[in-house]
Amino acid sequence: MVIVELRKLLGLPTAWAGLILGTLAAPALVLVNAPAMRRAIAEGRDVTDLGYQNLGIGLLGAMILGVVIVSSEYTRTGDDVPGARQLTATLMAQPRRMRLFAAKGAALVLVTAAQGALTAVLTVALTRAVHGTSVAPWSAGRITGAVLYWVLLALMAYAITLAARNGVVTLTLLIVNASVVSVSYLLTKVTGLAAYLPDLVGAHMFLRGGPDERIPPVTAGLIMTAWVAAMLAGAAVLFHRRDA
Amino acid sequence: MSAVHAEIRKLLTLPSLLVTAALTAAAALLPEPAPYRQVGFLIFGVLSATHEFQGQFRTSLLAVPDRPRLVAAKVAALVAVAGPLTLLTPATSAYLLATTLTAAGAGLLLRRTLPSVAVTLTAYLIVGPLLRARFPASAPWLPDTALLQPSRGAAATVVCTMAVLAAAVAVLARRDAA
Numbered sequence: 001m002v003i004v005e006l007r008k009l010l011g012l013p014t015a016w017a018g019l020i021l022g023t024l025a026a027p028a029l030v031l032v033n034a035p036a037m038r039r040a041i042a043e044g045r046d047v048t049d050l051g052y053q054n055l056g057i058g059l060l061g062a063m064i065l066g067v068v069i070v071s072s073e074y075t076r077t078g079d080d081v082p083g084a085r086q087l088t089a090t091l092m093a094q095p096r097r098m099r100l101f102a103a104k105g106a107a108l109v110l111v112t113a114a115q116g117a118l119t120a121v122l123t124v125a126l127t128r129a130v131h132g133t134s135v136a137p138w139s140a141g142r143i144t145g146a147v148l149y150w151v152l153l154a155l156m157a158y159a160i161t162l163a164a165r166n167g168v169v170t171l172t173l174l175i176v177n178a179s180v181v182s183v184s185y186l187l188t189k190v191t192g193l194a195a196y197l198p199d200l201v202g203a204h205m206f207l208r209g210g211p212d213e214r215i216p217p218v219t220a221g222l223i224m225t226a227w228v229a230a231m232l233a234g235a236a237v238l239f240h241r242r243d244a
Numbered sequence: 245m246s247a248v249h250a251e252i253r254k255l256l257t258l259p260s261l262l263v264t265a266a267l268t269a270a271a272a273l274l275p276e277p278a279p280y281r282q283v284g285f286l287i288f289g290v291l292s293a294t295h296e297f298q299g300q301f302r303t304s305l306l307a308v309p310d311r312p313r314l315v316a317a318k319v320a321a322l323v324a325v326a327g328p329l330t331l332l333t334p335a336t337s338a339y340l341l342a343t344t345l346t347a348a349g350a351g352l353l354l355r356r357t358l359p360s361v362a363v364t365l366t367a368y369l370i371v372g373p374l375l376r377a378r379f380p381a382s383a384p385w386l387p388d389t390a391l392l393q394p395s396r397g398a399a400a401t402v403v404c405t406m407a408v409l410a411a412a413v414a415v416l417a418r419r420d421a422a
Contacts, residue, residue: 014359029374036378060370064362071358076298167358168287172365176283179369 001094005069005107014068022061023115026123029054034130041131049207051127055146056178056203058119062112062150063174066157069108071167087244097240101162105232108158109151116150117143145205145217152202152228159231163238198227247308251321255292264288265329272332272340278391279369281333285326285340286364289347292322294357301421311417315352319409322348339390339398342405343368346387349408353415 009015033054041050073087094100120143161170177183177199187194195201195215204220215223255261268284296304308314326344330337347364354360372388383389387404389397 014356014362017359017362033378057370057374060366068358075356075358168291168361171358171361172283172287175362175365175369176280179279179373181279181373 001099001103002106002110004093005103006110008072009065009069009107009111012068012072014072015065018061018064018068019111019115020061022058022064023119023122025061026054026056026058026119027126029057030123030126030130037131050131051124052142052146052206054123054127055120055150055206058123059150059153060175060178062115062154063157063171063178065112065115066108066154067161067167067170067174069104070158070161070165071170074165074167091244098236101236101239105155105158108154112151112154113147116147119150120146141217142206142208145221148221149202149205149224152224153199155228156198156231159228159235162235196223198224201227247313247317248320248324250307251317252324254295255321255325258291258295260295261288261291264291265325269329269332272329278336279373279388281336282340282343282368282388282391283365285330285344286347286368287361288326288329289322289344290351290357290360290364292325292344293318293348293351294355294360297355298357305421312413315409315413315416318348318352319345335394336391339394339401342401343387343391346405346408349405349412352412353408 030051037050073090074085077084077086090100091097094103124138124143157170157174160173161167164170182199184194184197184200187197188200201215201220202224204215205217205224208214264284264287268288271284272281274280304314305311308317322344323341327337327341330340330344333340347360350364351357351360354363368388372386375382375386376389383393384396385400386397387401390401391397
């Protein structure tokens with residue numbers, strides 16, 4: 001089951017776009033940013049998060065993967081058979097929906113974990129090469145946190161898309177929220193509790209600096225996992241109960 | 245004229261477009277921050293183009309075989325339908341209309357809804373602001389600067405819309421229909 005889902009996911013052009021974009025965006029940003037960042041460091045900028053803060057942009061790739069693994073099942077397959085969707089065939093092969101749900105989730109976790117690990121290592125290595133080894137120390141804990149954040153966000157996209165049965169809604173929500181003016185961040189201006197929204201709290205797993213109040217990484221990871229688990233549970237109920 | 249009329253009817257009768265239009269209108273009235281106002285218009289533009297490629301495009305071409313004319317009719321219909329929506333925020337209405345057309349052009353080029361939405365939203369909400377923040381000199385060249393500083397990026401917006409639509413006409417005229 002998982003292998004089938006992996007093959008389906010990796011057969012999608014959009015998934016590859018997400019993989020490549022997600023893996024290359026963060027290292028590219030390190031290079032693009034290098035001159036300005038050198039100046040900033042010379043002026044005494046806080047460098048605790050150097051190398052890790054750029055990882056955020058690559059998350060778009062993971063989100064795209066989480067969206068297409070579901071939305072590809074729901075889009076029409078072709079002009080000659082209007083109304084036909086891949087999901088019909090998928091459910092014919094695996095009528096047990098919970099198993100299908102788990103297999104898709106497992107495939108997504110495998111792909112995004114590999115991608116996240118590769119990107120995080122690549123980005124930190126590149127930062128060390130550009131700015132010297134002292135500024136961005138290797139930290140297994142922080143890299144694990146970043147990969148976990150990566151996987152959880154992809155699972156969140158998976159859950160939302162499964163509930164919406166339409167990729168456009170999820171993609172809009174997540175891209176708008178990931179944009180430079182993030183909705184969650186704006187909410188923190190209204191209430192301090194917004195710092196516990198999944199996307200913001202999760203970042204505390206691998207970012208140490210910043211003006212906000214610190215939340216310990218393990219607590220942050222647990223809170224984000226709880227959010228995503230709740231969303232997945234909701235999506236599972238809908239997927240199990242609803243007409244396909 | 246009948247082609248334009250047909251396109252307007254398509255735009256006005258599709259449920260997904262009506263929902264998007266309603267959400268767009270709601271978002272357009274948000275006071276801040278300005279970048280959010282364009283999200284609905286981008287999606288409206290993309291959907292107005294990509295809905296054709298979910299099984300309808302061959303019929304459309306049967307009715308209007310002249311492909312550049314079909315694109316022209318689509319653009320005219322989109323101006324007629326999205327135009328009134330952009331008037332909700334008069335100061336930025338020209339920019340929003342141009343952006344809607346750019347998104348429609350991207351949709352015609354990419355044909356699939358999801359990739360088109362991903363590309364346009366990423367370009368306008370993430371790549372644009374990032375480039376402006378790192379290289380302030382790039383601002384006059386980016387299509388989305390005009391939303392924030394109307395006097396600075398207007399030319400880039402117009403050129404970008406023209407370029408994407410021209411590319412859409414060129415590609416559509418050459419490519420297999422669906």
